[in-house]
Amino acid sequence: DTAVSQTPKYLVTQMGNDKSIKCEQNLGHDTMYWYKQDSKKFLKIMFSYNNKELIINETVPNRFSPKSPDKAHLNLHINSLELGDSAVYFCASSQQINSPLHFGNGTRLTVT
Amino acid sequence: TQLLEQSPQFLSIQEGENLTVYCNSSSVFSSLQWYRQEPGEGPVLLVTVVTGGEVKKLKRLTFQFGDARKDSSLHITAAQPGDTGLYLCAIPDYGQNFVFGPGTRLSVLP
Secondary structure, eight states: OOSEEEEOSEEEEOTTOOEEEEEEEOSOOSEEEEEEEOTTOOEEEEEEEETTEEEEOTTSOTTEEEEEEETTEEEEEEOSOOGGGOEEEEEEEESSTTSOOEEOOOEEEEEO | OOOOEEEOSEEEEETTOOEEEEEEOSSOOSOEEEEEEOTTSOOEEEEEEOSTTOEEEETTEEEEEOTTSSEEEEEESSOOGGGOEEEEEEEEETTTEEEEOOOEEEEEEO
């Protein structure tokens, strides 16, 4: 069973479009995250979500919005996609804040 | 936000060789994690170290946490092609998330 699963694995879209990436975890964890990994493999936090509290990295454009229908899901919606949004996006979860992270296998987003 | 440095950035070695990669910060941190990321996959936790001077072993991998809790090292003995990947260190950042280092890309050639 996949602990943290995200879909789609690949997403190719044009500038200006709106897209969503879904993430689900079956570990019963309380905290979920979205990370962005750029072309140099640098992983940077975008959001963390714990007990309905959303912590936003202030450098993330407001075109990005996480949506959590329940504790097991944290989806990422992106409006008006730009070329610079191309990257691999990772969902992760942890039992609580500062517990080890469990990552999904990433969504490679390509904006053309 | 605390910053982490990792060295070397890239490392290519032959199967059977030993290697050490490093993770450093100018600040003291409460704990540190090492992850390995293989191509097309997400990072996977290898170990968490929490005590200054702590040494942990995972088969051929030896992890050490510096006495001052500002640095850590990962030593691999007799590297194998299956060890190929991106090695990332990470530390907690003000209780909200983890900050990752830039990683060491290891390639072990058969």
